[in-house]
Amino acid sequence: MASDSAAPPPLLSDDCHTGVPSRYFDQAVESRTRLHSNRTLPPSIPRQQQVPILPPDVTRETFTTAISELQNLLGNGNVEVNDKPLVDGWYMEHPNTHDAFHLVDQEDLVSSAIVYPGSTEEVSIILKWANQHLIPIYPISMGRNLGYGGAAPRLRGSVVVDLGRRMNKVLNIDGDAATCLVEPGVSYFKLYEEVQKTGLPLWIDTPDLSGGSVLGNCIDRGVIMGADCGWGKGYTPYGDHWANHCGMEVVLPNGEVLRTGMGALPGRDDADNPTWQAFQHAYGPSVDGIFSQSNFGIVTKMGMWLMPATEHQSYCISFPKDDDFEQIVEIIRPLALQRILGNIPQLRNVIQEIATTAKPRSHWFKEKGVMPRELIREIAKTLPCGDCAWVFYGTVYGPEETRNRQLEIIKKEFAKIPGSVFKLPQDLPDDHYIHSRVKINSGTPELKELDWLNWLPNAGHTFFAPITPTKGKDANIVYDIVTRLHHKWGFDCFPTWCVAGREMHFIANVIYDRGDPDAKRRVNGMMHEMIQTCAKEGYGEYRTHLLYQDVVAKTYGYGNQVLMRFNEMLKDTIDPNGILAPGRNGIWPKRLRGRGFELLGGDFEAPKAGSD
Template sequence: MVTSTSRIPSLDDKHSGTPARLLDEAKVLKERLYSNKTLPPSQPRRQETPVLPPDVDRATFNKAWSDLKRLLGDENVDLNDKPLIDGWYMEHPNTHDAFHILDQEDLVSCGTAYPGSTEDVQKIVKWANRYLIPVYPISMGRNLGYGGAAPRLRGSLLVDLGKRMNKVLNIDGHNASCLIEPGVSYFGLYEAVQKSGHPLWIDTPDLGGGSVMGNALDRGVGYTPYGDHFANHCGMEIVLPNGEVLRTGMGSLPGPNGTDNPCWQAFQHNYGPSMDGMFTQSNFGIVTKMGMWLMPATGHQSFMVTFQRDDDFEQIIEVIRPLALNRVIGNVPQIRNVIQELAVTGKPRSAFYDKKSPMPREVIRQHAKKMPFGDVSWFFYGTVYGDDETIAKSLKTIKDAFAKVPGMQFKLPQELPADHYIQDRVDVCSGKPVLRELDWLNWVPNAAHLFFSPIVPTKGRDARLVHELVTSLHKKWGFDSFPTWCVLGRELHYIANIVYDRADADAKRRAMGLMREMIAKAAAEGYGEYRTHLIFQDQVASTYGWNNQALNKFNECIKDAVDPNSIMAPGRNGIWGQRYKNRGFEMGVGQNEQGGFAQSKL
């Protein structure tokens, strides 16, 4: 059982473990999180276990389970009939959503299968069609803030690809690419690249424990020039809902003498329609292998720019746009609000403010004055790349551009304390995965979070409109606002982070209300989420309703064609298929707001 004193698994012990270089830091982070925890390690379950999927009676399930054990081996299947333990980031569950916004016992699986190969995945898919039991594949289940390892349809069989399919199959130092399985974390890939001796970088998001493949398939981002992860994938192997295996790109052309095609990780496309995008944020197949491009190592210089006034925001965006479009800024930079600088110190909110209401701007200002950066409003974290001459020229151009904003300050990492957040940005922006971002989870007791993630043009007016909408709604629903902007040239990923106490039923209710209203009001202005938590997927999918829901109709047409039994992750990203559609499983506004407990009665 995961407790405050349980040993943190290392990367040598477990595919999802912590690299040796970060074990001491992980212990400190864990102790800090558990010191602010009031929930017990687990709570008694109230419903009969395992929870069954819809339309499956217990006798049929028991027969199916015996058959699955025969196919995979007893040691490679696990009933979800044990206590639900939330754990923490480096010791996360694969039984439920560790950051449950509904009840902890909601949206749980019936059990877990652990395939060890593409052939095992084929067996599971054919088994699912035989017994009409839905399956829900995960790479590692660490997309915390978006649903973790919880299946969208309660009672589905979780297919945990990471436990036994976690190999870096190849690193091509000449072609700067790799071929990986689903259970390879950013920590794992980084260590493998370092051991290879090739002068290559990986691209990593803020935290390094997630699946490289899973993040790319959910179209996540990192912070080097290779920060658009799906744009830097190359070639997939996929098990389709009927159990057949497909390869995309050049992998669809056989190599000589039965080998893999030598161009599979060199060119993304094939002859004819390019199918790769169909397998991102969808339920049309299970990806078992993926190629990723790696970045040749290069010189780099990170920096930070601060801005004094809240109202500078619109001008900051206008200054950034030409720098990003012309690639003077070489990476995917971040704009962060000053309150986040308080949160990443790891101190709880109570150290700054002892009332439940949103922290007033003046209180934030008073605490900021005591920090190394002083009384400012906005932080810009960027990195430039190349040789010394290129870096110097780029930094001068950036400083000159930002000088248009009165009161701006430009800082290099060596000008700030060794424990300042910028030091971790240096690592992340040069492809070295870290854990520091966990510190803001200490903000409230039993902290969990939801992400609201709309896409906004890199224009000051649009950015201000969305920011003011999000900020006002956070205030209305009683939450501190933690806005981060990831700049990808022509557009901004706005990441609004709702931090709530998962032991507080009212906080959960308000967090759900806030999410629902932000989704609706942002969409009404033309700004839609690029990904979202499980329970909001139906609502977000419905906002993409141009031409009488043409996109969603097309998705469901494909779903019914390739998966007529709807066994593959029904409901994921709002794609249901005829077997489950309009039966009360959708969770849009006013639809089954209580989730799985309501589903279990259908």
């Protein structure tokens, strides 16, 4: 659970799966110090409701009896009742009891208990126990799904199954095949350290922040700044983590253990199949997909492909005008389709150059309301990339001749935009954001992205994350909607585009003061309006916060909601008692469906002009 003491940040070397390697200790201390210096909330707010908060249809007598039974099965130290103060902590010391970045009351999304299995067999025991007592459970890998609900269960009062504390081993690294097999509690930090120990010339693909679960990020199909990753998909050529997973071990809701892909065929003498991490499919239908972004099973092992180490060159290009946006996207598309860009690049608005300085918003602007565009440009003039509107961050890979040819084409194409400026890392100061991108884009973990959170006191964040084609017209429609609604609701807009080729993930990072009830009300209003407005134009989110999963799911309404009805058929067949993560991604089991647990929004009054 989270700690808010003055103790040093946790270290991997102390056998803490959520910790950082010792080489990141000073960076972690500096980041935590900055965030705590900008905090006005107390470490803990007294709880107002009877504890523990129970799930629906479960009496206190039933719960007490069931928890006692589970403690007997797994050991008292592996089952904790959630009846203590709720502490939000910070990124490296996040809670597994509730959402650290709560957008509603801190107690509204909270668990009744937390259980720590130590093996696939114990996960199976937990599921059988949950079926016996009809107690809903909510599995997490590490709980660093910050920005999307963290470790909080979608159904209030569920028992959180924290897989990470005791299931955090890198089970295998195959240097010849460039693969690994991991448990849920393996962070990108840990996988990187384990690969380094082997001395093999292999890269991991790490997201913006590296403290979250490799497995959790993958099965939630995270892109930047999200998933049980604590922000992010990767940015090397292996950046699509779901596309580079291979072979899963899954505990089904009835407690049976299934292996996907070639793992379904036992190896010699019942050993693991030798091609389990080499080939993604088996004979017959490929079922892996139903265990991503779903509540159909608990993934306890996953294979991932690692990237052979290669030479690389990072760069950035700045563009002077807001109106350059459509042309930038049109230039990006053919370069991405021809794989000249090399990785999954980012196009970021210049306000993010300001945010990544780690200086709070009040350092630049003390007024209420949205930071004026004119001021953003004036501040940008004082920063290394200068007076610009957009900054594109990319990396090319391979031998020097290949890299030079790619960079030649990239510079030539983007030079068509008057005023664009190409820079290499050595052209920018040592503390500039590009140096973090160099590490991330070459598979080296980082914490730099935490500097965003110093923007506001008690900063929390969530994301609005629709998909668009890599076409300027489409991208501009979404950008205009998001920008307009940020202004309407009184929030600074931090847009980032992650380019995967034919499509782009648009990530709007919404930063708010979680100690300000009105700010949280306005975030909820803005999120609902952005979801509905973009959906009417045909642009849907690829993932979202717990609070908006029902409303996002309903926007995928083709064929009278046939996709959801199909998911519900699967749910009712696989999990007839409805005990596994009810409501996750809008999928409710039959016994809870239509009883008012869905969150479909409400009326949120927009702020008056000039409010903050």
